Amino acid sequence: MTDKLVLDRISHSYGDGDTQLKVLNQVNLQVQKGELVAVIGPSGSGKSTFLSIAGALLTPKEGQVIIEGESLSDYTAHQLEQLRLNQIGFIFQSANLIPYLKVEEQLLIMARLAGMDKRKAMGRAKDLLTRLGVEHRRKSYPHQLSGGERQRVAIARALMNDPAIIFADEPTASLDAARGHDVVSMLAHEVKSEGKAAVMVTHDERVLSLCDRVLRLESGILTEEASSTLHG
Template identity: 60%
Template sequence: MSQKLILDHVDKVFGDGESSVKVLDQVSLEVKAGEFVAVVGPSGSGKSTFLSIAGALLSPTRGRIMIDGSDISQVTEKKMNRIRLKKIGFVFQSSNLIPYLTVRDQLLLISKLAGSSNNKAEQRAIDLLQRLGLKHRMNSYPQSLSGGERQRVAIARAWMNDPEIILADEPTASLDSERGRTIVKMLADEVKSREKAAVMVTHDKRMLDLCDRVVYIDDGKLSELT
């Protein structure tokens, strides 16, 4: 299996001189196609910074980030934006849906930003909503959806541009156990069936059996658990 995501001896330091803080310390991780990895650790351990760097939202102070074979560690902001749109799908703790857009338009906006054709995007949106059991909600606004429905819309949005890598930040935090497990199972099934690579930061240990590996982060250092 090919490696979709590689973090190679990554450091992240915020600030300068004596006031600087090292948030990530020699972090290395490889995630293969078809692999779903969970990252666990206490609050303040570096999980959010780790995910931001893996998702090209932050650049590392040192080390390399490889996405689908390309080193993105020091690319321009413009190229970074293209990588995020084309290669990476984000699922956040709260769904972060735009309140004045319908479910359908949440998805079409992502394709528009990536420059996809309208007809193909429309069909892609319908297919995704059908897969996630939301086709009947395509003209609804976020305020009329349940918490589980909003998170499924967020997943559909993350998948809209068929990314190689899926990054999820506490995707079950606002959901009860049953709905949370449904969401994580959807992510796991997508990873396996379509040979994606996924990393999920979570506090919810009840979801870890759905992942292939679990890594632990504390004080900015990463270690393998399973």
């Protein structure tokens, strides 16, 4: 199976009885190895719920999430926790770096949680930071970095445990156009070179040309955008 991530007829709602609000309605998605998929849509369209379900943070009311050929439907809380640590990497809009840890330590703590050998972890951290152009910042604290540098470190941290899938939630929200393009370009390159799958929720139309596919989530329905509307 080449699909790293499959969402199979996912539906989700909030509330009880007559006051139920359906935010996802029979959503289907397949993301393959080496593919960066963008999800766009208006505020309140269910993008956060979609990302939480795809990233195994929230259990859907209906349907199943399949990661690397394994359905998560019967996973225990502990199994989901291990899955998030080892198979999933998250990138958040404000980088979410730990303020009292140096750049290198941001990555090493992830490896330690996953039980990675220390020497292997040091080598992987150095390699990722070098590839993402922030190796010279490895002894710096988050407050000493620019916004673009913080997001590059966040990408490196997300890749640290060699996950199958990367989820990015508005990764360019706090960046100007040039830095935002730079960060998504690096993410796309890492996804392809490391054979990952990635899903990025974004409002930033300036970076859509860097994505393999663009999907729109609106009124709980996920549809594919025609390529002609993206590039012209």
